[in-house]
Amino acid sequence: MGIEDRKQRHKEDLKATILRAAKELFLEKGFERTSMRNIAEKIEYSPATIYLHYKDKNEIFYALHQEGFKLLVNTFKTLSAVSDPFERLKAMGYAYINFATENPDFYQLMFVMSEPMSVLDLDAAKSWDEGQDAFLFLQNTVMECQTKGYFKGLEPNGFSFTIWCTVHGLATLRTSGHLEHVRQAKTNMADLEAVTNYTLQTYINVLERMK
Amino acid sequence: MGIEDRKQRHKEDLKATILRAAKELFLEKGFERTSMRNIAEKIEYSPATIYLHYKDKNEIFYALHQEGFKLLVNTFKTLSAVSDPFERLKAMGYAYINFATENPDFYQLMFVMSEPMSVLDLDAAKSWDEGQDAFLFLQNTVMECQTKGYFKGLEPNGFSFTIWCTVHGLATLRTSGHLEHVRQAKTNMADLEAVTNYTLQTYINVLERMK
DNA sequence: GTGATTTACTGAACACTGTTCAGTAGATTT
């Protein structure tokens, strides 16, 4: 059935084209300012056509949310090259904040907005695998650190989670603009980058003490 | 000019009525589902009237954002009664998370959404005093802890900030619903409350070690 | 008391939003 195949291919092409257009618009203008009609206009189809491939806007959000996780996990994977686990942990912290800073819209989609996750909520079979994959990367590194004498006696799952909370907290304060208002209050810091790095460095100092 | 006074009073009354109605609707249905028309209907005025008292929706957001901070700072003030600074620090952590859990919409308004802050952005004279007040509470407690031998050698401002990042991270993961998805992955925890408390307790254990 | 002015307020509109659905043009099958 070559004809069926060609049709199937075209269908998948269009679905991918929609996603690409959505992504470009989101990264360009942020999703607050990206509408279904904008996406439709970009791909030169009617808005209704999008709904033949995606149930609603949240399903597009979810698809991009997954793309974001691929990006993040890939970054983490390159850090496997760092053999010393504590050095790797530090590198992961910087990589995480870097990711959030350079892809604030992706970060929002992945860790802040609840809309993309609503796709999962209804389907109990699905779970948040992307999130767990990324978290296991952290947890494994923490456990390796423990074999080298760090974080003695701490339950790795819970402790890893507190680490995630800290960097996530910093990332959200930064991407939401609240960090900028904090910076304006303590005028000694020159720019956002400086405040971010200083905070992360301070936290690493704290972790370093836990040997 | 008694007439002027009466008019002024009525004007301020109406402004307060708008805010009260907005607050009730926000807490009732969340602000995603609260529109200017909803607020207008509740106070039995036309939508356009609201704009005579508030520049736009963000200005209402900002007013509620400030109310939220009064609430939080008041909670913190009652904790001044705890004399031991480390015990106070612990209590503040629980109070903070508790506040976020019981007032998720206020928390969103205060620490997650950037819209309310946009009122400040334009007016350079204004700064984020509310946020700074709350933060100073934390920083002072941390500094008191240092006199008792905790957190030796750590620069208090930066270190306090990492503490805020951690509890803020936990609070946002919880209110955004991401914590629930994490909980579903590690099935051993019964409910959200348990995960939250366990995480906070683990973090307190970490801090306790820093003596 | 009467006319002019100011104040408080509103109806209707503008330009959007996500989403649905009847209807159509064209390809494919019978």
Add this chain to the structure above:
DNA sequence: AAATCTACTGAACAGTGTTCAGTAAATCAC
């Protein structure tokens, strides 16, 4: 050639924040 199926769309629905000309009533000046 007629019937079916597929891919797609125009137009509508029910909303959103916001603006502005216009109105009714209160106040002021004479």
